Amino acid sequence: MTEQAAVSLPGVATFKSRAAAARNMQGAGRWWILLLLALALAAMLLPFALAFINAIKTPADYASHGPLALPQSFTLAALANFWTHVDFTRKLINSTVFSGSVAVCAVLLSLLNAYAIGIGKVRGGRILLVLLLLGIVIPQESLIYPLYYLAKSVGLFDSLLSVIIIFSVLHSAFGTYLLSAVLTAFPHEILEAAEMDGASKWQVLWLIVVPILRPTLAVLATFFFVWTWNEFLLPLILLASNDSQTVSVALGVLNGQYVSDPTTTAAAALLGIAPTVIFFLIFQRTLTRGVVVGAIK
């Protein structure tokens, strides 16, 4: 609308081109701002770079040239050392099983909830949604001791299954919220047509709703995977033994163990951040866009 107005008034049009010229005159200014932002970004990313260049140095190189110097040597000893000491393969497997299972189960749970709330419009559905959301607003500390106690009494303590169940439910709060909103706006004609053709609710869900929702479900699963991978407090308490710990927990309980020299610590930090950074590089667009709908979390 503003453009049309500008075009219809010749005077404004000249003003506009003059303004555009003025904008281009600020050529120097825009380069300064680019430089400023580039420096800010470099400062943000400096810790990553430092971890990387120091994790592949020899301790002697670190001692003589300091942490800022580019490596004069190359060794994977520090990385290998940390990897074997904490049995990093095991932690990676645990984290992957944990996050993958939660991603699938939480999406399923969200889908079933949202199907009943958004399409079935069941009474009390909204209340459940509000309660689920309250469940993730309250601090985990107010659930943690009873969960610890209950997990122990049913024999699920120190088992991945306990945290898989817990986070499938907790993360389904956000999924239910998102999918209910989507399904409330679902075109009714399609559903009615399917019903007339004699499709059961179960068939409608799997043959009509799920295929249409597939992209949204994939975004949700990606989010649940990363959130679960990074969860700390509950896995810290419920996964006590070395064999059941996740990457996130293993790094949190290092407390100076195996990391007496700076290159090994750098290696530990690098290995801890690497899986999620790689994941981020693959799913960057999904994650930065999805965070907007995830703003509620």
Place this chain on the structure above:
Amino acid sequence: MPYLKQGDPPMTQPRAGFSAERSAGYYLYLLPGVLGFLVIVAVPFVMNIGISFTTWKGVGLPRFVGWLNYQKLFQDGAFWGSLGHTVDFVVAMAVVPTAISLILAALLFDYISARFGRGLSSFFRAGFYLPQILPISAAGVLWGWILNPFGVLNAILDSMGLHGLANNWLGDPGLAIFSLMAVLIWLQIGYSLVVFMAGLARVDPSLYEAAELDGAGWIQRFWFITIAMLRPEIFVVGLTTTIAALKVFAPVFVLTNGGPDNATIVPSYISYYHFFSTNRVGYGAAIATAQTLLILVLGIIFLRVQTRQTDEGAS
């Protein structure tokens, strides 16, 4: 099909009956969700409130003591100190990152995206967002390595001949809280930046040009367009990060363990400590309950202020 629409009013009644009958079959789909909520959230939450009125070592039978734990809580200096640190973390997670992100988002939208292309601005956005994606424990190891007395930061200061500025960043009671705040700012900027940049996508760039035409400088455009247009996003970011700040645990656990001398202790850490180190489970539960109450009250205040503001905006 068209006659269906014409017949809409008379259709409503049979339809309502039909849909009530229809929705009955859907309750089955809610069963796993309700069951999960009861077992994972509702029952533990009620149990925790119950425990907070008892003394309990985690074994044997809890003994009912009424409000005793809450009375102790009011006299616990560590608890009051932890609330003070929570305010510091609200500054580090909600206030500072929001301010920085607003400026970054405006610069990226107004200058980089408009004059260098969207690709470059997306690249910047992704870069600033990167710390958000890390497990906090891994970020903690990274920063612990940088901030420890023999760590990278002091080595850098030494190499620049600024030995006098070297410090025990996490071990000095006067400095530890500021070090933690810096780490949290670093972690949080990406979140608000991404939300704000998505919000700016709604803004018509010609609005900026029109304002420029009217002689508005960058600061005026920032204030009257960017901030004004982003009010809903600023609210959402403020609410979510403030709640997150009240729940901070992992950075404190990994970097300082609440120390030195409780200088960085937070409510979550105190309840964790009493649950699993001193085994004063009842007291830990009381702290967790108080923390929950605080978060809910703050959330309600936030939502009230928001509703009032949108009402004013509408009238």
